[in-house]
Amino acid sequence: MLDIRTIREREADVRRALDLRGVGVDLDAVLALDRDRRSGLAEVEQLKNQRNVISKEIGALKKAGQDTAARQAEVRAMGDRIAELDRIVREAEEKLNNALLFMPNLPHPAVPPGHDAAQNRVVRQHGTPRSFDFEPKPHWELGEKLGLFDLERGARMSGAGFPLFTGRGARLERGLIQFMLDLHTTQHGYREIAPPFLCNAASMTGTGQLPKLAEDMYHVASDDLYLIPTAEVPVTNFYREEIIRDPLPVKLTAYSACFRREAGAAGRDTRGLIRVHQFDKVELVKFVEPETSDAELETLLADAEDVLQRLGLVYRILELCAGDLSFASSHTYDIELWAPAQKAWLEVSSCSNFGDFQARRAGIRYRNKDGKAAFVHTLNGSGVALPRLVVALLENGQRADGSIVLPEALHPYLGGLTVLD
RNA sequence: GGAGGGAUGGCAGAGCGGUUUAAUGCACCGGUCUUGAAAACCGGAGUGUCCUUAUGGGCACCGUGAGUUCGAAUCUCACUCCCUCCGCCA
Numbered sequence: 058m059l060d061i062r063t064i065r066e067r068e069a070d071v072r073r074a075l076d077l078r079g080v081g082v083d084l085d086a087v088l089a090l091d092r093d094r095r096s097g098l099a100e101v102e103q104l105k106n107q108r109n110v111i112s113k114e115i116g117a118l119k120k121a122g123q124d125t126a127a128r129q130a131e132v133r134a135m136g137d138r139i140a141e142l143d144r145i146v147r148e149a150e151e152k153l154n155n156a157l158l159f160m161p162n163l164p165h166p167a168v169p170p171g172h173d174a175a176q177n178r179v180v181r182q183h184g185t186p187r188s189f190d191f192e193p194k195p196h197w198e199l200g201e202k203l204g205l206f207d208l209e210r211g212a213r214m215s216g217a218g219f220p221l222f223t224g225r226g227a228r229l230e231r232g233l234i235q236f237m238l239d240l241h242t243t244q245h246g247y248r249e250i251a252p253p254f255l256c257n258a259a260s261m262t263g264t265g266q267l268p269k270l271a272e273d274m275y276h277v278a279s280d281d282l283y284l285i286p287t288a289e290v291p292v293t294n295f296y297r298e299e300i301i302r303d304p305l306p307v308k309l310t311a312y313s314a315c316f317r318r319e320a321g322a323a324g325r326d327t328r329g330l331i332r333v334h335q336f337d338k339v340e341l342v343k344f345v346e347p348e349t350s351d352a353e354l355e356t357l358l359a360d361a362e363d364v365l366q367r368l369g370l371v372y373r374i375l376e377l378c379a380g381d382l383s384f385a386s387s388h389t390y391d392i393e394l395w396a397p398a399q400k401a402w403l404e405v406s407s408c409s410n411f412g413d414f415q416a417r418r419a420g421i422r423y424r425n426k427d428g429k430a431a432f433v434h435t436l437n438g439s440g441v442a443l444p445r446l447v448v449a450l451l452e453n454g455q456r457a458d459g460s461i462v463l464p465e466a467l468h469p470y471l472g473g474l475t476v477l478d
Numbered sequence: 479g480g481a482g483g484g485a486u487g488g489c490a491g492a493g494c495g496g497u498u499u500a501a502u503g504c505a506c507c508g509g510u511c512u513u514g515a516a517a518a519c520c521g522g523a524g525u526g527u528c529c530u531u532a533u534g535g536g537c538a539c540c541g542u543g544a545g546u547u548c549g550a551a552u553c554u555c556a557c558u559c560c561c562u563c564c565g566c567c568a
Contacts, residue, residue: 098528098537099536102538106537111548111549116497300488430526
């Protein structure tokens with residue numbers, strides 16, 4: 058959420074930033090609500106001050122045994138106007154708050170301009186795609202043949218997009234999760250947590266999934282809970298409505314299953330593991346002092362990259378343009394893995410700096426150098442998402458006979474297994 | 479699901495209709511003392527918001543929301559969460 062004072066005092070900057078993102082926001086309406094609220098507040102608070110003063114007098118008069126009927130009538134007469142103004146202020150406040158909850162974050166100055174993914178900037182590429190002396194097979198052929206997953210049975214259990222891993226495929230999922238958690242906790246300084254997979258509306262609002270993106274989530278109506286689309290939600294809400302006492306930066310990592318309805322994506326990437334409704338992911342979240350968040354984004358990105366480097370995968374880094382930023386983000390790097398059979402780059406991680414956008418929504422603060430409570434900056438990144446990682450491992454590791462060579466870093470996590478055949 | 483208890487500032491813990499600008503203790507910050515530290519003593523300090531800004535002042539906040547009253551942390555109602563016990567259960 059943006060600070061209404063920022064909008065009020067730097068209206069032109071805010072307009073420019075929102076235009077850059079290509080979103081239509083009625084700033085005039087927002088500013089009008091702000092004016093209504095403040096003028097009502099000025100009047101009602103003055104009346105309340107009068108009331109408090111007179112009530113105190115009444116108390117003193119009663120104690121002295123004097124008659125207070127006239128004073129009481131005077132105050133009673135003010136009650137209606139106070140109630141009316143309270144209502145006006147509350148309504149303006151609710152409308153204003155609602156409007157602010159629907160406004161996206163402002164892009165960081167470093168973000169390249171642009172309307173859509175085509176304008177994202179390629180920052181760098183790590184490694185060069187392997188050349189094949191045979192036609193590489195897509196992961197769904199490799200995986201089904203080797204018995205790593207059974208998408209048909211998964212679809213029968215739940216529906217299309219609910220992958221079912223089997224045998225060594227299930228072991229691979231578990232091994233990858235453990236490999237990544239071990240790496241982040243022992244090498245990168247993150248503390249592991251194992252969070253709930255369902256969260257309430259307040260948490261979803263805190264990180265920015267609600268109210269705008271409700272359609273993208275699974276909702277359990279009977280209990281008004283949402284299946285998390287990412288561990289970002291519970292992990293960031295770890296400190297919701299708190300003043301953080303732990304020394305900053307706080308770095309948390311968590312594994313979770315993630316659930317996404319993929320509304321609006323019908324018909325896209327329907328085959329295989331590239332776009333699914335449920336998947337596993339290891340997430341990285343940081344709570345940092347505002348001055349350090351730019352640098353923390355770079356190290357967050359490096360922590361996610363380390364996973365891919367240790368697995369010997371080819372990837373590239375994109376810096377998202379303003380028009381491609383997610384709702385809550387001010388600055389995002391995507392990491393994409395090369396998938397040879399797809400002949401495509403697949404997003405496996407998105408590392409974002411949210412500035413104080415989520416912290417303001419979720420009420421996450423710290424004590425700054427002056428001892429004042431101030432909003433932290435939050436960051437998160439996938440470290441990394443499993444299905445597309447598996448796609449890349451299978452398609453890149455394949456041999457002509459359909460067997461798959463596994464990277465050395467994984468061997469200890471698969472009971473010494475080095476080849477899937 | 480049933481019964482009972484509870485929710486107050488970072489923590490502990492008073493207050494149950496008007497000197498509460500929420501006592502007191504611990505923790506915290508500054509100072510005195512000390513070679514230094516500890517102890518002792520003195521002082522400071524909640525959050526949000528609005529007006530004015532050098533300063534200062536107002537309003538709101540004692541789980542949440544309504545209500546009674548001239549006046550609510552305190553009285554009434556509803557709700558939420560936590561704890562204990564019982565039932566069910568991985």
